[in-house]
Amino acid sequence: MTVTITKQAEAYLEALAKALEIPPARYEQAERSYKSLGEWLHRDESSVKNFGPDVFVQGSFRLGTVIKPEFDGEEYDVDCTCSLTKLTKSNLSQAGLKELLGEEIKAYRKSKGIQKEVHEGRRCWRLEYADGAQFHMDIVPCIPNAEAQRLLLESRNLDARFADTAIAITDNEVPEYYEITEDWPRSNPRGYAEWFKSRMGDVFVRRRQQVLDEMRAEGVTASVEDIPTYRVRTPLQSAIMILKRHRDMMFADDPTDKPISIIISSLAAHAYEGEETIGLALMSILSRMESAIEHDGTKYVIRNPTDALENFADKWEDHPERAEAFFGWLEQAREDFSAAGRLVGHRRMSSVLASRMGRDITDQASDAALQPTHPGSAGLLGKATAASSTTAPSVSFADQPRTPKKPDGFA
Secondary structure, eight states: OEEEOOHHHHHHHHHHHHHHOOOHHHHHHHHHHHHHHHHHHTSTTOTTGGGOEEEEEEHHHHHTOOOOOSSTTOOEEEEEEEEETTOOTTTOOHHHHHHHHHHHHHHHHHHTTOOSOOEEOSSOEEEEOOGGGOEEEEEEEEEEOHHHHHHHHHHTTOOOTTGGGOEEEOOTTSTTTTSOOSOOOEEOHHHHHHHHHHHHHHHHHHHHHHHHHHHHHTTOOOOGGGSOGGGOOOHHHHHHHHHHHHHHHHTTTOGGGSOOHHHHHHHHHHHOOOOSSHHHHHHHHHHHTTTTOEEOSSSEEOEETTEEEEETTTHHHHOHHHHHHHHHHHHHHHHHHHHHHTOOOHHHHHHHHHHHHOHHHHHHHHHHHHSOSSTTOOHHHHHHHHHOOSOOOEEEOOOOOOOOOOOTTOO
């Protein structure tokens, strides 16, 4: 079927994405927290200072795709990584690394007066901040793994462009956890963030420059490199935020089978082709979202773009119901947003999407779409109308069998 995105729907989806954004202060709070931990690890008394600790944020906070919690008291999950850059896998075991860093994190908690004890997870240490902070920080211990990762990928004739930022992480459920061995779990959050940024393409570059120009107009001295990804909002990021909330609401009573965010973000980024508006990006992503899913005859494969040997859909083989849940969610999202995209009344759009996005969010979007963005302006609807002098674009969601193929960018 063919879906026409009305100008009113474009304005509404822009307002919907805006309603899902977290306040900039939340990003800044998370940034201060992980930088504070980094400073602690570099203090003179630190037991890891000489091992070159490097703390950096990863996940949705790094990608700029965090969404506002559905409920006011719900916590944000800030994912961080701490690399001891001067250690290697020949120096200690995964257990040794995790314990070494864990002692410092526990000491940091006490020094900052954080009441809740540090919690050990499978791969991370969790710092639970005060209730008013409304977030916790998961810190994954790791060491550099660039050379081993490059050799591994090149030996298989696979893309090794992002190997320089590869890391080896801890996982207390693997058999080698207590052994000094070269066999560690692999990851590359910095590489993934760079790949994600590359998928935003010229749109990201232009919008980052706009942010910089606005900052300079306010008297702030900054360079392009000073602008974090979360300060830039592209249609790809906004579309992912909308899809994540739709997913959360649809699986509110079935969190086990809920499609994981890394799959949604990866498939959306593969499908994105530089669309300039949120509505067109969302519809186009939904129409192409299966294009980066492979099937090798026995299982589905969604490759990590920085490590083609990692399958983000590896759990689907043992839990086929999760694959069914993903494809069911995708079909529902297509149906919901194509229905909303044909409408011209914002209240009707809210009615269509309220059960899938949350009534509070859809009502906020409906109200905001009609509000002036500044005195004398015509609001988001006026912006959308002024920006388009031609018929709204059409996107086709073909009713055809799924034929997963190898995604672009893999050898």
